[in-house]
Amino acid sequence: MEFSSKLLERAVNEMAQLPGIGKRTALRLVLHLLKQPKEQTELLTSALLKMREEIKFCKECHNISDVDVCEICANPSRDQSVICVVEDIRDVMALENTGIFKGLYHVLGGKISPIDGVGPSQLNIHSLVDKVKSGSVKEVIFALSSTMEGDTTNFYIYKQIKDCEVTTSAIARGIAIGDELEYADEVTLGRSLMHRIPFESSLKNM
Amino acid sequence: MEFSSKLLERAVNEMAQLPGIGKRTALRLVLHLLKQPKEQTELLTSALLKMREEIKFCKECHNISDVDVCEICANPSRDQSVICVVEDIRDVMALENTGIFKGLYHVLGGKISPIDGVGPSQLNIHSLVDKVKSGSVKEVIFALSSTMEGDTTNFYIYKQIKDCEVTTSAIARGIAIGDELEYADEVTLGRSLMHRIPFESSLKNM
Numbered sequence: 001m002e003f004s005s006k007l008l009e010r011a012v013n014e015m016a017q018l019p020g021i022g023k024r025t026a027l028r029l030v031l032h033l034l035k036q037p038k039e040q041t042e043l044l045t046s047a048l049l050k051m052r053e054e055i056k057f058c059k060e061c062h063n064i065s066d067v068d069v070c071e072i073c074a075n076p077s078r079d080q081s082v083i084c085v086v087e088d089i090r091d092v093m094a095l096e097n098t099g100i101f102k103g104l105y106h107v108l109g110g111k112i113s114p115i116d117g118v119g120p121s122q123l124n125i126h127s128l129v130d131k132v133k134s135g136s137v138k139e140v141i142f143a144l145s146s147t148m149e150g151d152t153t154n155f156y157i158y159k160q161i162k163d164c165e166v167t168t169s170a171i172a173r174g175i176a177i178g179d180e181l182e183y184a185d186e187v188t189l190g191r192s193l194m195h196r197i198p199f200e201s202s203l204k205n206m
Numbered sequence: 207m208e209f210s211s212k213l214l215e216r217a218v219n220e221m222a223q224l225p226g227i228g229k230r231t232a233l234r235l236v237l238h239l240l241k242q243p244k245e246q247t248e249l250l251t252s253a254l255l256k257m258r259e260e261i262k263f264c265k266e267c268h269n270i271s272d273v274d275v276c277e278i279c280a281n282p283s284r285d286q287s288v289i290c291v292v293e294d295i296r297d298v299m300a301l302e303n304t305g306i307f308k309g310l311y312h313v314l315g316g317k318i319s320p321i322d323g324v325g326p327s328q329l330n331i332h333s334l335v336d337k338v339k340s341g342s343v344k345e346v347i348f349a350l351s352s353t354m355e356g357d358t359t360n361f362y363i364y365k366q367i368k369d370c371e372v373t374t375s376a377i378a379r380g381i382a383i384g385d386e387l388e389y390a391d392e393v394t395l396g397r398s399l400m401h402r403i404p405f406e407s408s409l410k411n412m
Contacts, residue, residue: 002299004264005272011257014250018235027296029224033258034270041258044220045251051217052239052247058210064240066211089210090233096208 001027062107062124064089072096072104079103081138085128085157087111087145095143103141106131111149112156120156132161139167146173207233268313268330270295278302278310285309287344291334291363293317293351301349309347312337317355318362326362338367345373352379 001023003009008030015026033041057063058070065071072078072092082103086092092105108123131137140161144150158168174192175184184192207229209215214236221232239247263269264276271277278284278298288309292298298311314329337343346367350356364374380398381390390398 002302004276004278004295004298005261005270007253007257007261007272008270011253014253017246017250019238020231020234025226028226030254030257031295032225033254034261038258040223041254044223045255047213047217047220048236048239048247049251051213051236052244055211055213055240064211064214066213070210072210089237092210093208 057107061105062109062127063092063105077102081136082141083128083131083137083139084141084143085154086143087150091143103139108144108153111144111147112153113149123153125157125160128157129160132164132166135165137166139169142168142170267311268315268333269298269311283308287342288347289334289337289343289345290347290349291360292349293356297349309345314350314359317350317353318359319355329359331363331366334363335366338370338372341371343372345375348374348376 001012003012011030012023012026015021015029016023018026021029033044054066056065056068058065058068058073060069060073063070063072067074079102083106084095084101084103085106085108086095087108087110089107092107095101095105106124106128108125108128110118110123112118112120112123128140132140140157142154142157144154154170161168172195173188174195175181175188181189207218209218217236218229218232221227221235222229224232227235239250260272262271262274264271264274264279266275266279269276269278273280285308289312290301290307290309291312291314292301293314293316295313298313301307301311312330312334314331314334316324316329318324318326318329334346338346346363348360348363350359360376367374378401379394380401381387381394387395
């Protein structure tokens with residue numbers, strides 16, 4: 001791609017560094033900014049810079065936060081003895097949307113994935129194990145995605161806390177509400193059969 | 207979508223202003239920036255700001271440029287008497303990539319589209335008509351996209367210059383190289399039949 005302007009080229013190249021944004025999309029986005037009033041570019045860049053510089057991670061759960069301890073951890077009405085282990089902040093948002101969970105979270109910041117060069121030391125595992133060992137936690141719920149990396153991470157953490165006095169659980173795998181059985185993969189279907197629940201429980205609404 | 211941080215929320219909302227970027231994608235992009243070193247955000251924002259503030263439009267053809275007159279317009283080896291009218295800078299880049307065209311361009315900056323509130327006065331039509339009326343132009347090639355808005359814009363310009371001593375032409379419409387006839391729409395196929403060319407001409411390579 002040949003550009004008639006170095007300034008444009010630099011902007012497009014930087015934009016194309018973002019995941020899932022190719023050069024063509026980057027050019028479209030940058031030309032859009034050029035057509036809009038200057039203020040829009042200023043608002044965008046200042047929001048990004050300010051976020052990158054000032055954002056904090058909750059020192060309890062490592063969730064993104066504007067303060068040292070996030071709203072969830074600081075909320076006294078939440079059950080401090082149940083910790084749900086998730087991969088990143090998007091999972092916290094998804095789980096919060098259900099309105100079901102009233103405990104605390106622990107954001108790992110990723111999954112163990114040797115192929116991507118992510119080992120246990122890059123994740124917030126140490127602080128979780130410490131918290132569990134301190135004895136204040138009654139249950140740890142594993143809510144990582146059900147992939148090889150997710151399972152590895154679950155198991156790595158489980159091995160370190162299994163001797164503590166703590167209940168460990170994993171979120172249920174099975175057929176999603178509204179899904180047709182015939183289109184489900186055999187592993188999911190097999191799991192949902194193995195981990196079947198009393199019929200009366202299945203009648204309960206959220 | 208509920209955010210645990212106002213800074214994050216603001217960054218996501220600003221990012222989601224870009225065309226084709228929804229809130230979820232914006233969140234993914236912003237979280238990516240958070241994971242990368244601070245320098246990447248600084249490079250991105252400074253490139254965007256610098257571009258928005260310093261970029262110029264060529265005063266001859268309205269192409270994006272770092273200087274007052276763009277490289278193409280300033281190139282003495284190009285044919286100053288042939289002007290190819292295009293919608294935006296991406297079309298210039300696409301046409302330049304063919305290596306066929308050796309004349310100048312005129313970038314309109316859009317198409318007449320009443321539904322989007324774009325009238326002739328918002329486009330760079332006046333300067334094109336003036337250039338043609340000055341008598342230095344021998345041929346105007348219309349290379350807008352073949353849509354209702356493109357055709358309207360072509361016709362609007364054509365009406366204003368048709369009494370000048372200038373040849374007007376439009377790029378050929380037809381079956382793309384490598385395409386199968388059976389999948390072509392009837393309008394394109396009809397046009398390519400109507401505007402058939404001598405067989406010898408079709409043998410010529412680019």
